[in-house]
Amino acid sequence: MSGKRPEHIAPPDIFYNEAEAKKYAYNSRMITIQTKMSERAIELLNLPNHPCHILDIGCGSGLSGEVLSEQGHTWVGLDISRAMLGVAIEREVMGDLVYSDAGDGLMFRPGSFDACISISAIQWLCNADKRSHVPQKRLKVFFNSLYKCLTKGARAVLQFYPENPAQVSMITTAAMRAGFRGGLVVDFPNSTKAKKYFLCLFAGETSDKLVMPEPLAAKAMDEEELKSASGAIDQKTGQSQDTILFGGRSKEKRKRIKGKKGKRLPVKSRQWILRKKESARKAGKKTYEDSKYTARRRRPRF
Amino acid sequence: MRLLTHNMLINPMQKFEGAYPLKLIPKKITKEEVKYNPLFVVHLLPKLNYPALLYAASTVGLKDLPKELPKKIDPTEHDELLKMLHHVLLEVHVEEGLLVCPKSEREFPIKQGIPNMRLNEDEV
Numbered sequence: 001m002s003g004k005r006p007e008h009i010a011p012p013d014i015f016y017n018e019a020e021a022k023k024y025a026y027n028s029r030m031i032t033i034q035t036k037m038s039e040r041a042i043e044l045l046n047l048p049n050h051p052c053h054i055l056d057i058g059c060g061s062g063l064s065g066e067v068l069s070e071q072g073h074t075w076v077g078l079d080i081s082r083a084m085l086g087v088a089i090e091r092e093v094m095g096d097l098v099y100s101d102a103g104d105g106l107m108f109r110p111g112s113f114d115a116c117i118s119i120s121a122i123q124w125l126c127n128a129d130k131r132s133h134v135p136q137k138r139l140k141v142f143f144n145s146l147y148k149c150l151t152k153g154a155r156a157v158l159q160f161y162p163e164n165p166a167q168v169s170m171i172t173t174a175a176m177r178a179g180f181r182g183g184l185v186v187d188f189p190n191s192t193k194a195k196k197y198f199l200c201l202f203a204g205e206t207s208d209k210l211v212m213p214e215p216l217a218a219k220a221m222d223e224e225e226l227k228s229a230s231g232a233i234d235q236k237t238g239q240s241q242d243t244i245l246f247g248g249r250s251k252e253k254r255k256r257i258k259g260k261k262g263k264r265l266p267v268k269s270r271q272w273i274l275r276k277k278e279s280a281r282k283a284g285k286k287t288y289e290d291s292k293y294t295a296r297r298r299r300p301r302f
Numbered sequence: 303m304r305l306l307t308h309n310m311l312i313n314p315m316q317k318f319e320g321a322y323p324l325k326l327i328p329k330k331i332t333k334e335e336v337k338y339n340p341l342f343v344v345h346l347l348p349k350l351n352y353p354a355l356l357y358a359a360s361t362v363g364l365k366d367l368p369k370e371l372p373k374k375i376d377p378t379e380h381d382e383l384l385k386m387l388h389h390v391l392l393e394v395h396v397e398e399g400l401l402v403c404p405k406s407e408r409e410f411p412i413k414q415g416i417p418n419m420r421l422n423e424d425e426v
Contacts, residue, residue: 051342053306053349074342074392076307080420089414094336096307100314100419104426107314107419109322111349132423141316149310151349 005163011129013101016060016081024061025087031063034119037196038064041117041157042071044185044200044213052114055149057102057158058121060084062093068117069094076113078102080124103138108149116146116156122199123160126167139170143178153204156180160197168197175201187216270295303415305358306391309350313403314419315426321405323354326361330398336388340377343384346391347375359390 006015023030041064051072056065059077061084068075075095079085085097100107103125125142126135146156162168172184180201188194202210257275259265265272273295280287313321352371359367367386377384401410401417408425411418 050345051339053346074306076310085416089416096304097416098303098307098419099416101421104421105314105316107312108310109312109351112310130423132426145314 005161007124007127007163011127012124013080013082016084018083018086021061021081021083021087024063024084025091034063035067037119037159038067038117040187040196040216041119041159041198042067044157044198045115045117045155046213047071047073047115053112055106055108055113055116055146056095057116057118057146058124059088059095059097060119060121062088062091062095062097064117064119065093065095066091076108078106102142103133105141106145106149110148111151112149113154114151115154116150116158118156118158118160120159120161122158122171123162123167126163126170136170136174139174140177143174143180147178147180147203150203153202155182156199156201156203158199158201160199162197171199175199179203181210183212185213185215189215268295303396303412303417304392305355305362305394305396306346306350308358308396308401309355309391311401311417311419313406313408314421315406315408318403318405318408321403323351323357323404324410325402325404326358326396326399327402328362328396328399330396331362332395332397333393334395336392338385338388340381340384340388343388343391344375344377347371347387350391355390362394362396364390364394 006012009015024034051074054068054073054075056068056075056077059065059075059079060081062077065075065077065088076098077088077093077095078098078100079088080099080101082099085099088097098107102121122139122142125138127133128135150156160171162171168184175182180203182199182201185198185200187196187198200213257265257272257279259271259275265275274290277287277290277294308324308326311324312319313324356367356369359365367390368383372380372383375384395415396412397415399412401412402408403410
């Protein structure tokens with residue numbers, strides 16, 4: 001994959017222009033991926049059986065919101081791109097939409113929402129798009145305001161695409177400092193393509209031990225899904241690498257001594273002996289100097 | 303933008319945290335039916351600031367709500383009231399209008415039902 005990360009191309013309100021927004025409306029692959037991630041995030045939210053009022057950060061075209069609506073919840077979505085919100089309006093999503101920048105802080109009273117969901121959005125907060133932006137501060141403001149506007153005991157599940165471990169650390173630190181408990185759930189950690197990060201947060205103060213949800217592992221998928229999702233396929237056998245074979249490794253073959261033109265030298269010939277001594281010297285072994293007597297034919301008594 | 307959302311909105315600027323509720327100046331309103339779920343309305347009630355809801359409802363011309371909510375709401379007993387609340391909270395949309403911060407008088411326009419709450423660089 002040669003594509004640049006979107007965050008390195010332009011700020012989100014510019015990157016998600018009309019053309020990009022159209023993909024979220026019409027590209028079936030895009031829609032499938034986003035829907036799957038939304039369903040997984042909702043699963044991780046572990047919502048009660050009755051309708052809840054949920055906040056969707058970076059709701060975009062309303063894909064994740066529609067999954068929420070399907071399950072009977074009401075929601076309010078925030079996004080920084082007018083084009084994406086335009087697509088959401090066209091698709092007549094049921095949630096209310098707000099045009100804003102999550103890094104400026106949320107704009108809701110304390111205890112407004114029962115839960116929060118975010119799909120593929122918060123990594124944008126890690127990049128400074130303006131001179132005035134300090135990513136750590138924006139993350140701090142975001143998580144502090146998120147903690148406030150959730151009810152006590154509410155959960156937030158934020159799926160994101162970190163560029164590197166430093167970003168993961170920046171995000172999780174900001175969340176913990178805001179008062180959230182919880183942690184990172186990484187689905188399919190051994191696959192570069194299928195790997196998904198979900199930050200699962202809990203806003204509350206209970207003495208109960210917080211039980212983290214189980215991440216998805218390769219075995220849970222069937223053969224077909226695994227081949228297309230994992231991307232790690234052994235070139236020789238064509239089998240997908242969900243397991244690592246550790247038996248039958250071939251020993252490192254010793255390099256044969258070769259002369260000019262790569263031809264194998266006859267064993268014990270002068271050339272062969274000289275090259276052997278040379279490789280011994282390179283290996284740091286104690287070797288006698290070469291002389292006219294090196295590799296001289298000795299009498300049969302040897 | 304529904305009145306349920308207006309009931310929760312505050313000025314995103316940290317300076318004006320206590321500024322609530324935002325003044326609502328609707329210019330265009332639409333109404334869209336939403337499936338009535340009495341239990342959900344009951345679930346929403348503790349989250350609401352009722353005086354703010356009364357204010358918002360009056361700006362869009364709905365003045366039939368009682369001045370105070372009964373202490374204990376029962377879905378069967380207060381069915382009429384819950385239906386009215388359902389309508390006010392979930393079925394009325396402000397398509398065009400203005401939200402104004404009561405402290406700073408900063409205006410947040412509403413277009414196509416979406417309030418623009420993006421802050422300028424100097425406001426962050």
